[in-house]
Amino acid sequence: MAVRRSATPTLADVAAEAGVSQATASRALADSPLVNENTRRRVWEVSERLRFQPNRLARSLRRGATMAVGLVVPDVGASFYASALKSAQDALEAAGYHVLVLNTGRAAAREREALRTLRAHQVDGLLVATSGGYEDIGVPAVFFDNVPALRGAGAVAMDNDGGVRLLVEHLVDVHGHERIAYMGPPEAVGTGADDVLQGTGRERLEAFRAAVGRAGLPLPPEYVRTSEPASFEEDARVAARELMALAQPPTAMIGGSDTLATGLLRGLREGGRRVPEDVALVSFDEPVSADLLDPPMTCLARHDRDLGRMAAEALLRALAGDEGPPGTVRVPAALSVRRSCGCDLTEGGV
Amino acid sequence: MAVRRSATPTLADVAAEAGVSQATASRALADSPLVNENTRRRVWEVSERLRFQPNRLARSLRRGATMAVGLVVPDVGASFYASALKSAQDALEAAGYHVLVLNTGRAAAREREALRTLRAHQVDGLLVATSGGYEDIGVPAVFFDNVPALRGAGAVAMDNDGGVRLLVEHLVDVHGHERIAYMGPPEAVGTGADDVLQGTGRERLEAFRAAVGRAGLPLPPEYVRTSEPASFEEDARVAARELMALAQPPTAMIGGSDTLATGLLRGLREGGRRVPEDVALVSFDEPVSADLLDPPMTCLARHDRDLGRMAAEALLRALAGDEGPPGTVRVPAALSVRRSCGCDLTEGGV
DNA sequence: GGAACTTGTGCAAAGGATTGCAGAACGGCG
DNA sequence: CGCCGTTCTGCAATCCTTTGCACAAGTTCC
Numbered sequence: 154m155a156v157r158r159s160a161t162p163t164l165a166d167v168a169a170e171a172g173v174s175q176a177t178a179s180r181a182l183a184d185s186p187l188v189n190e191n192t193r194r195r196v197w198e199v200s201e202r203l204r205f206q207p208n209r210l211a212r213s214l215r216r217g218a219t220m221a222v223g224l225v226v227p228d229v230g231a232s233f234y235a236s237a238l239k240s241a242q243d244a245l246e247a248a249g250y251h252v253l254v255l256n257t258g259r260a261a262a263r264e265r266e267a268l269r270t271l272r273a274h275q276v277d278g279l280l281v282a283t284s285g286g287y288e289d290i291g292v293p294a295v296f297f298d299n300v301p302a303l304r305g306a307g308a309v310a311m312d313n314d315g316g317v318r319l320l321v322e323h324l325v326d327v328h329g330h331e332r333i334a335y336m337g338p339p340e341a342v343g344t345g346a347d348d349v350l351q352g353t354g355r356e357r358l359e360a361f362r363a364a365v366g367r368a369g370l371p372l373p374p375e376y377v378r379t380s381e382p383a384s385f386e387e388d389a390r391v392a393a394r395e396l397m398a399l400a401q402p403p404t405a406m407i408g409g410s411d412t413l414a415t416g417l418l419r420g421l422r423e424g425g426r427r428v429p430e431d432v433a434l435v436s437f438d439e440p441v442s443a444d445l446l447d448p449p450m451t452c453l454a455r456h457d458r459d460l461g462r463m464a465a466e467a468l469l470r471a472l473a474g475d476e477g478p479p480g481t482v483r484v485p486a487a488l489s490v491r492r493s494c495g496c497d498l499t500e501g502g503v
Numbered sequence: 504m505a506v507r508r509s510a511t512p513t514l515a516d517v518a519a520e521a522g523v524s525q526a527t528a529s530r531a532l533a534d535s536p537l538v539n540e541n542t543r544r545r546v547w548e549v550s551e552r553l554r555f556q557p558n559r560l561a562r563s564l565r566r567g568a569t570m571a572v573g574l575v576v577p578d579v580g581a582s583f584y585a586s587a588l589k590s591a592q593d594a595l596e597a598a599g600y601h602v603l604v605l606n607t608g609r610a611a612a613r614e615r616e617a618l619r620t621l622r623a624h625q626v627d628g629l630l631v632a633t634s635g636g637y638e639d640i641g642v643p644a645v646f647f648d649n650v651p652a653l654r655g656a657g658a659v660a661m662d663n664d665g666g667v668r669l670l671v672e673h674l675v676d677v678h679g680h681e682r683i684a685y686m687g688p689p690e691a692v693g694t695g696a697d698d699v700l701q702g703t704g705r706e707r708l709e710a711f712r713a714a715v716g717r718a719g720l721p722l723p724p725e726y727v728r729t730s731e732p733a734s735f736e737e738d739a740r741v742a743a744r745e746l747m748a749l750a751q752p753p754t755a756m757i758g759g760s761d762t763l764a765t766g767l768l769r770g771l772r773e774g775g776r777r778v779p780e781d782v783a784l785v786s787f788d789e790p791v792s793a794d795l796l797d798p799p800m801t802c803l804a805r806h807d808r809d810l811g812r813m814a815a816e817a818l819l820r821a822l823a824g825d826e827g828p829p830g831t832v833r834v835p836a837a838l839s840v841r842r843s844c845g846c847d848l849t850e851g852g853v
Numbered sequence: 854g855g856a857a858c859t860t861g862t863g864c865a866a867a868g869g870a871t872t873g874c875a876g877a878a879c880g881g882c883g
Numbered sequence: 884c885g886c887c888g889t890t891c892t893g894c895a896a897t898c899c900t901t902t903g904c905a906c907a908a909g910t911t912c913c
Contacts, residue, residue, distance in 0.1 A: 164871095174892065210868085210869080211564055214564060251603065268903050273557060391746030440791075450789055514900060524864080527863070565901045565902085
């Protein structure tokens with residue numbers, strides 16, 4: 154009877170077909186107790202026959218809530234973020250939220266752009282894995298991976314200090330290293346005036362300095378390096394070779410992220426160094442297939458999933474209005490010992 | 504003057520503040536030539552001062568286009584899809600589209616659910632990495648990774664036949680293997696009646712059978728295995744051990760995806776087999792850090808990025824209305840030779 | 854001086870779902 | 884018979900932006 158639109162049917166079509174008003178149709182589909190059982194069934198029947206799907210734009214516009222959250226990450230292609238994204242998304246979708254993923258490519262400008270975009274999309278909340286020297290963001294937000302300078306938003310991050318300490322102490326206490334070098338993620342993201350402090354990069358760096366100091370070891374400035382945001386892998390390769398070319402090369406290295414650790418390993422290989430015989434190598438994050446690498450990589454046990462999930466849960470609490478103080482949650486670190494630190498060698502008896 | 508909303512300002516606020524009508528404000532911000540230069544400047548100035556951000560819900564509702572596309576993948580956490588997602592997203596965002604990512608966890612039901620959700624979100628197009636025994640989907644769509652049975656939608660997929668052939672021929676022609684086993688991705692996704700054919704799984708399997716046949720080699724049924732959607736990695740581990748326990752174990756194995764290959768490697772390790780000395784192993788996709796694995800993995804060179812980018816480009820063409828025939832684009836395969844096939848050994852002289 | 858344009862601006866509708874409020878229909882009770 | 888409660892329905896406004904159409908003011912040209 155009603156002219157069938159070529160496109161998708163609207164509530165008006167359903168209502169007309171079922172012989173009721175839009176209001177009633179809407180209520181029927183929402184299973185409101187206000188509508189008569191027979192009417193309800195009839196509307197549902199028509200709705201399914203027409204394959205009606207309520208337009209979320211219209212619904213969200215009217216309701217003032219989109220049931221969508223924005224997720225901002227530096228690099229979805231990197232396994233760490235991909236994995237964190239996945240577990241966050243699982244938790245959010247289970248709670249009925251959809252996820253709009255934005256990738257910043259580690260550029261401060263794109264990061265701000267992403268936040269504006271998400272605001273324009275009227276997302277109900279934000280999960281942000283990038284730095285964040287933001288002014289107010291108008292919706293509940295949880296930062297993860299990095300703890301932002303910003304007060305007022307919750308954060309979920311690794312126990313960077315504890316993690317680095319675990320790595321350094323293992324190298325020192327178990328293997329007796331005295332010359333340990335560190336290659337960390339950038340301290341800041343962006344260029345020039347746009348720079349934004351990266352909580353994680355800074356924290357791990359400080360933690361490294363502190364741990365080495367605590368062990369009473371010397372720390373030549375050349376032993377401490379950080380990468381540029383755009384060229385992690387490459388920087389680490391170069392760093393490895395430069396470190397080994399020093400008059401006093403380190404006997405152990407720490408990669409401040411999975412990518413940095415594999416980059417260091419490549420650099421060492423290219424330079425003809427054996428790990429762990431010539432240099433020990435450990436990683437803060439767990440590289441993909443760490444157990445299958447040559448040598449199997451000693452690192453902190455995989456925490457990307459926990460980070461994602463916990464961040465999502467914190468955001469869900471905030472969205473539910475649980476007005477707890479934002480605060481920062483730390484994910485504890487655990488050491489996963491393999492061979493790159495030298496461990497099996499000592500056990501197996503060199 | 505106008506009461507400032509606590510929330511975000513709307514176009515009405517800007518218009519009031521600038522002393523013009525909403526219509527004029529809208530046109531001014533769109534840089535329409537219909538509005539006077541002075542007015543335009545004034546509106547822009549107010550807009551920036553108020554940090555006005557047009558509500559995309561309202562805009563999309565009115566315009567009938569969201570400038571958003573939906574992306575459906577089986578597992579965002581898997582590096583293959585994460586990487587494809589990233590390159591697709593880069594291309595789409597460069598063209599002004601946003602991306603709504605939905606994860607199906609390889610379940611046919613969630614896949615249908617995802618498509619309905621995306622339809623409700625009024626996305627302008629779809630990029631689907633899962634099977635697809637769909638009826639009509641109302642918007643331009645491009646399938647990638649899998650070629651759907653569905654006619655009428657474009658697809659971008661690996662040259663599965665050529666890729667498998669490359670792997671088999673390398674094992675046969677260069678290394679003289681005669682007993683080659685294959686562990687592939689599932690042929691179908693879902694459970695029971697919900698099953699949906701997976702183009703890729705089926706294609707690679709057929710290609711394997713064909714290549715082995717072409718080489719004139721025998722192919723005991725036990726040599727051909729496929730994994731369940733939910734347990735790739737684990738299935739591959741088990742398969743490796745079972746294959747090696749056969750009376751006539753294979754002398755070479757092919758992993759039909761990166762995860763399957765690393766799973767096989769783990770299984771072989773656990774069973775105490777050396778690769779490639781005891782068994783050769785090659786992979787269809789390139790595992791993360793394939794060059795750092797023990798042994799470095801021979802595989803088809805990384806194609807996830809190409810796949811993502813080309814799929815995005817195909818979708819953009821469809822969205823632009825380039826009414827070319829949908830058709831299927833194949834990404835050519837290239838062999839990346841490392842050591843797991845046995846190559847360096849022969850060169851180095853065993 | 855008036856017709857015919859050109860330029861800018863504003864009114865109001867449209868897009869689709871939700872929801873406050875009013876009111877219809879009906880049963881029950883005094 | 885009249886009044887009051889229930890139980891459903893429907894009208895119409897609302898969310899915010901875009902845009903077709905009308906119109907006002909100013910300019911140009913016969």
